[in-house]
Amino acid sequence: xxxxxxxxxxxxxxxxxxxxxxxxxxxxxxxxxxxxxxxxxxxxxxxxxxxxxxxxxxxxxxxxxxxxxxxxxxxxxxxxxxxxxxxxxxxxxxxxxxxxxxxxxxxxxxxx
Amino acid sequence: xxxxxxxxxxxxxxxxxxxxxxxxxxxxxxxxxxxxxxxxxxxxxxxxxxxxxxxxxxxxxxxxxxxxxxxxxxxxxxxxxxxxxxxxxxxxxxxxxxxxxxxxxxxxxxxxxxxxxxxxxxxxxxxxxxxxxxxxxxxxxxxxxxxxxxxxxxxxxxxxxxxxxxxxxxxxxxxxxxxxxxxxxxxxxxxxxxxxxxxxxxxxxxxxxxxxxxxxxxxxxxxxxxxxxxx
Numbered sequence: 639x640x641x642x643x644x645x646x647x648x649x650x651x652x653x654x655x656x657x658x659x660x661x662x663x664x665x666x667x668x669x670x671x672x673x674x675x676x677x678x679x680x681x682x683x684x685x686x687x688x689x690x691x692x693x694x695x696x697x698x699x700x701x702x703x704x705x706x707x708x709x710x711x712x713x714x715x716x717x718x719x720x721x722x723x724x725x726x727x728x729x730x731x732x733x734x735x736x737x738x739x740x741x742x743x744x745x746x747x748x749x750x
Numbered sequence: 751x752x753x754x755x756x757x758x759x760x761x762x763x764x765x766x767x768x769x770x771x772x773x774x775x776x777x778x779x780x781x782x783x784x785x786x787x788x789x790x791x792x793x794x795x796x797x798x799x800x801x802x803x804x805x806x807x808x809x810x811x812x813x814x815x816x817x818x819x820x821x822x823x824x825x826x827x828x829x830x831x832x833x834x835x836x837x838x839x840x841x842x843x844x845x846x847x848x849x850x851x852x853x854x855x856x857x858x859x860x861x862x863x864x865x866x867x868x869x870x871x872x873x874x875x876x877x878x879x880x881x882x883x884x885x886x887x888x889x890x891x892x893x894x895x896x897x898x899x900x901x902x903x904x905x906x907x908x909x910x911x912x913x914x915x916x917x918x919x920x921x922x923x924x925x926x927x928x929x930x931x932x933x934x935x936x937x938x939x940x941x942x943x944x945x946x947x948x949x950x951x952x953x954x955x956x957x958x959x960x961x962x963x964x965x966x967x968x969x970x971x972x973x974x975x976x977x978x979x980x981x
Contacts, residue, residue: 674849676893678927682959682980683780699927702893704851728780729805731849 665695666710668737670721674730675704687724691716710738777858777887778842779980781805787978791968793817793944794913798840806844812862813837814904816911819945832870836881836904838862858887858900866906881906893925896933904943911943919955930958935966945970 675681681699684706688697693714698707710716715738722732778800779785785800785808795815800808814836840862848855866881882905889898896919904911919935933955940948951974953966964976 671851672849673851674847674854676852676854676891677925677957678931678959679779679957679962679980680854681927683783686783687780701925701927727782727805729844729847733851 665712666715666738666740668708668710668716668721668735670706670708670725670735671733672704672706672725672730673733675701675706677701680728680730683728684725684730687728688721691720691724704733708737777860778802778806778808778844784810784981785978786981787976789974789976791974792972793819793941800840800842806847808840808842810840810842811838812840816904816944818943832868832876834909835867835869836864836883836906837867838864838881838883840883853890853892855890856888858885858889860885866904866909868909879906879909881909894921895919896935909943911941913939913941913944915939927959930956932956935964937966 672684675684678699678701681701685697685699688694688706688708691708693710693716694708695711695714696709698709700707708716708721718735721735725732777785777787779802781802781804783802785798785802787796787798787800789796793816796813798810798812800810802808814834816834816836818834840860842858842860845857845859847857862883862885864881865878867878868876870876883903885900885902887898887900889896891897897917899914899916901912901914904913915937916939917935917937919933922932922934923929925931935953935955937951937953938948939951949968949970949972951966951968951972953964953974953976955962955964960980962976962978964974966974968974
């Protein structure tokens with residue numbers, strides 16, 4: 639058995655552990671209720687501002703409920719004040735922020 | 751609360767009797783955005799670019815091309831009777847916004863300064879004149895209803911135009927971020943110095959994220975097309 643053949647399983651194990659570590663870190667989910675977001679013209683501005691917040695992975699808009707869901711990048715935490723400022727810069731007001739919670743998990747913590 | 755706000759806005763609109771040329775839902779978008787708007791019709795066509803310096807203030811250029819009717823009456827006794835190009839630098843200011851869970855209401859004001867160029871029928875320029883143009887707008891909208899009113903005054907030596915409009919609209923479908931939302935709008939407008947009487951125009955509005963498009967035909971048979979895009 640060559641040296642490379644002996645080290646290949648160790649290398650594979652190391653890579654697997656690294657990937658598992660990222661998976662454990664997971665993604666955080668934030669739910670924000672927004673006042674004044676009544677049309678898609680309004681919502682696109684909110685989406686653009688929130689996507690520019692460092693650590694944001696994706697933004698989902700629910701126009702009928704006036705709600706936005708933000709998924710943070712794995713391991714990243716989004717600051718509530720930064721999210722509020724992004725929404726205020728778009729011209730709207732935050733009614734409530736819930737999060738962070740693990741994406742796909744139950745009810746997140748609430749910040750008013 | 752909502753009904754008292756609607757009443758207040760309608761009263762304000764009635765008192766001000768005012769109108770902005772391209773009366774869209776929001777003349778200004780989010781901070782850092784640029785709203786580009788064009789409106790085409792026989793008597794009055796406009797092209798505006800409004801970069802938002804802050805979430806409530808925008809500054810940008812505006813071009814308004816006017817083609818007054820020969821017997822336009824009321825205003826501008828010294829009018830040359832030719833086509834007009836108003837080239838202005840506009841300041842757009844959102845004075846206040848009320849954001850509610852189910853509604854949004856706004857008070858807007860602005861002023862532009864620049865030049866009026868009058869072109870006689872043979873296309874020869876008769877020179878430029880200093881011009882200015884203040885305007886104001888009030889609007890209220892929910893996910894299914896829009897009401898608004900605006901007024902705009904164009905003034906230069908020997909030329910004066912006052913455009914006043916009121917609008918109401920209803921969405922034909924529920925608001926969905928991933929789909930186009932059609933609206934049926936109805937506008938009543940007077941254009942003192944351009945034409946006599948009240949012009950009524952039903953418009954079909956299509957709204958989807960960055961795009962707002964409108965098309966309609968007025969009671970006098972004039973075709974109107976509006977297109978607004980946000981960068």
